[in-house]
Amino acid sequence: MANPHPSISQAEQLFSQGLQLHSQGDFARAMQTYEQVLKLAPGHFGALHHVGIVAFQVGNYDMxxxxxxxxxxxxxxxxxxxxxxxxxxxxxxxIDDALRSYDHALALNADHADVWFNRGVALQAAQRNADALHSYERALALHQGDDQAWSNRAAVLVQLGRHDDALHSAQQALACNPHNIEALSHRGDILLALGRPDEADASYRQALALVPEYADAHYKLGLLLQARGRPQEALQCYDQAIRLHPELALAYKQRAALTRSADDRQQVARFLAGYRQFGKELQDAGRPQSAARAYAAMLELDDADAAIWQLHAQVLNTAARRDEALASIGRALALQPDNASLHLTRGFILRSARRYDDALGSYEQAVALAPRHSETYTNLGSLLDQIGQADRAMENYAQALKLDPDNALAHWNQALVHLRRGDFERGWREYEWRWKAETLSVYKGRRQFRQARWSGREPLQGKTILLHMEQGLGDAIQFCRYAPLVAARGASVILEVKKPLAALMATLPGVARVVVRDEPLPAFDYQIPLMSLPLAFATTLATVPHDVPYLSSDPAKVAQWRARLGERRKLRVGVVWGGNPDNPNDAHRSIPLAVFARIFSDQCEFISLQKEVRPDDQALLDTLPVRQLAGQLHDFSDTAALCALLDLVISVDTSVAHLAGALGRPVWIMAQQPFEWRWLEQGSGSPWYPSATLYRQAQRGDWATVMDAVAADLAGTPYSQLIMP
Incomplete structure (x- = not known):
């Protein structure tokens, strides 16, 4: 007899495979398998749970x-x-949310030792030590052999001043597990507090004998050695702790203090040089918090060096610690008030903090101090464009290029203005300077190929060409439209994109093969980045390829979504209020959910197309009339299939807006000031997406007026005008 539910049986088989891969530590393949389960059975409890477990294990806690x-x-x-x-x-x-979740778990099963332990960890993090002690004791009552619970209990007892009891707990932890390095470290702390330094020294060294990379033990041993009058050994311990754990702020302070007390100028100079290099390495590695600690340690020794204060300010700003960054650049300017570079840094920090008027003053001061410096005009021009003064911006870019014709950033900034104004001929040409602008992320991610770059002039008949993604997901969706035009030249087209786009791009006409980024590439003759294709085709406003839709949805996935959504009783509207928070422009383009929520009403069935919801939004979202389907949107082909059943998409300027436009679905896009170049300077339509309607900010930062207009239009739009088949 045939299985009446083949998809359920297949889902269970896949789930078993996922569990096996998961148990083997193959997280990537396990995740892929669990996602396949959810495509067959979206409500599969085990798969939902285990995707969460994998995400937790790889550090994606929000997911x-x-x-x-x-x-x-x-x-x-x-x-x-x-x-x-x-x-x-x-x-x-x-922490408060975590405690509520633990309490829910304990209300269901109060004999769960791990939950009591985790609850203790949360309470300890909140410095609620008495409550944490109670939780650890409940955990130990259920599982007396839990060495980590004994160790954490010891740490909490130290905070409560109960050192004798803490020592007993540390000893109990080590009786359960002699290799517990945290318990050895805690025991060293307790013995030191009890006036037993020799035993403390032995405990720290025992921990390091087990795990030489244990930074905390190196630091604590350094403190002990410093207190015992052995400064050179203490310095070695601090240096080792910092190399192993650059976030260990106290080690920097102790290291600097010890160096300063030695009154050895050569040693101080060596320290400053070494930590300047160390800070730069951390900065280049994308670890601004650690770099800030390294520079702060330098300032402990030399607070009269404006350059160090400037470095400190820059990394603090990267870490979004604006007030501290401004304080540090203020110290630098107090030392060198006529240093144009310092004024530029101050302007950049103020701009990051959205204090545009103050930033403008700093940039203008930099220009006044360094009128022959091309970079100052570039920065001033960029800010002027951001605050809506494009003509003045272009004047400053022109001056920057007069001083330095090879100023790549000035060329690229000019491109953005030209493109926004619809001057595509100059815009695309200047846009190519992105490959020489060293501060741009696209430059840092540039690729090197031995194959020649296609310029649009070389014959392609019988050739194979690679079109490769270079920037965001939305950019790839927008510019993949050129693939059929390339294929029409007689080429076999390979399209390389990031994995979330791969299945969607398989629907694009003219593409012979889709390759996932970072996977091996087949042989090809030419290559070109996707966003260089408009220049290769000499695209103007009149010749923008608008054969839409050029992407399509998977009919099988559409059928699955139709079954999940049920009968349509009212207008179905997909919504996106926030983009990728890692995008530098996200603070300007995303809309606070509380403001976006004014469009919600009983008139429509609203469906969230957000792949990930920020924690701050989740509580509010749970109170709104919006269906949440994030757990069922695994890639863009899933979202495309869902869009096929929506009558309208309302979105901020993000990849889902491009997806809806490429599918030819009605999409209302909220555009922020200054307008992104692809939406031009004015108008409610888009040459790129005929089905799009633009809602533009009249004033920078004013989303409330925009959302009021969207809400009014939505309420006043007849159902029949938008309804899609």
């Missing part, structure tokens, strides 16, 4: 929390998932 919530929507009585959600919330420093 993990989302899947744990989805699992709890299927089975709200599962204590383990409540506990897992609490762990994810704790890692994101949402």
């Amino acid at each position: 993990a929390a989302g899947f744990f919530r989805s699992a709890l929507a299927v089975d709200p009585g599962h204590a383990g998932v409540h506990s897992d959600l609490g762990n994810a919330q704790r890692e994101m420093q949402h």
Whole structure:
């Protein structure tokens, strides 16, 4: 007899395969398998739970929390998932939320030792030491052999001033597990507090004998050696601790203090040179918090060096610590008030803090101090363009290029203005300077190929060409439209994109093969980045390829979504209010959910197309009339299939807006001031997407007026005008 539910049987088989891969530590393939399960059975509890577990294990705690919530929507009585959600919330420093999740778990099963332990960790992080002690004791009552619970209990007892009891707990932890390095470290702390330094020294060294990379033990041993009058050994311990754990702020301070007290100028000079290099390495590695600690340690020794204060300010700004950054650049300017570079840095920090008028003053001061410096005009021009003074911006770019015709950033900034004004001929040409502008992320991610770059002039008949993604997901969706035009020249087209786009791009006409980025490439004769194709085809406003739709949805996935969504009783509207938070422009383009929410009403069925919801939005979202399907949107082909069943998409300027436009679906796009170049300077339509309607900010930062207009238009739009088949 045939299986009446083949997809369910197949889902269970896949889930078993996923569990096996997961147990082998193959997280990537396990995740892929679990996602295949969810495509067949979107409400599969085990798959939802285990996707969350994998996400947690790889450090994506926000994603993990989302899947744990989805699992709890299927089975709200599962204590383990409540506990897992609490762990994810704790890692994101949402301690109150974590405690509520642990309490939910314990209400379902009070004999769960791990939950009591995790609850203790959260309480300890919140410095609620008495409550943490109670939780650890409950955990130990259920599992006396838990060495980590004994160790954490010891640390809490130290905070409560109960050193004798703490020593007993540390000893108990080591009796359970002699290799518990945290317990050895805690025992050293306790012995030192009890006036037993020799035993403390031995405990720290025992921990390091087990794990030489244990930075905390190096630091604590350094403190002990410094207190015992052995400064050179202490310095070695601090240096080792900092190399192993650059975030260990106290080690920097102790190291600097010890160097300063030695009154050895050569040693101080060596320290400053070494830590300047170390700070730069951390900065280049994308670790601004650690770099800030290195520079702060330098300032402990020399607070009269404006250059160090400037470095300190720059990394603090990168870490979004604006007030501290401004304080540091202020110290630098107090030392060198006529240094144009310092004024530029101050302007950049103020601009990052959205204090544009103040930033303008700093940039103008830099120009006044360095009128022959091309970079000052480039920065001033960029800010002027951002605040809506494009003509003045172009004047400054022209001056920058007069001083330095090879100023790549000035060329590229000019391109953005030309393109926004519809002057595509000059815009595309200047846009190519992105490959020489060293501060741009696209430059840092540039690729080197031995194959020649196609310029648009070389014959392609019988050739194979690689079109490769260079910037964001939305950019790839917008400019992949050129692939059929390239194929029409007689070429075999290979399209390389990031994995979330791969299945969607397989629907693009003219593409012989889609390759996922970072996978091996087949042989090809020419290559070109996607966003250089408009120049290769000499695109003007009149010749923008607008054969839309050029992407399509998978009919099988559309059928699955149709079954999940049920009968349509009112207008179906997909919504996106926030983009990728890592995008430098996200603070300007994303809309606070509380403001976006004014469009919601009973008139429509609203469906969230957000792949990930920020924790700050989740609580509000749960109160709104919006269907949440994030756990079922695995890639853009899933979102495309869902869009096929929507009558309208309302989105900020993000990849989903491009997807809806490329599919030919009605899409209303909210555009921020200054307008992104692809939406031009004015008008409610787009040459790129005929189905798009633009809602433009009249004033920078004013989303409330925009959303009022969207809400009014939505309320006044007849159902029949938007309804899609």
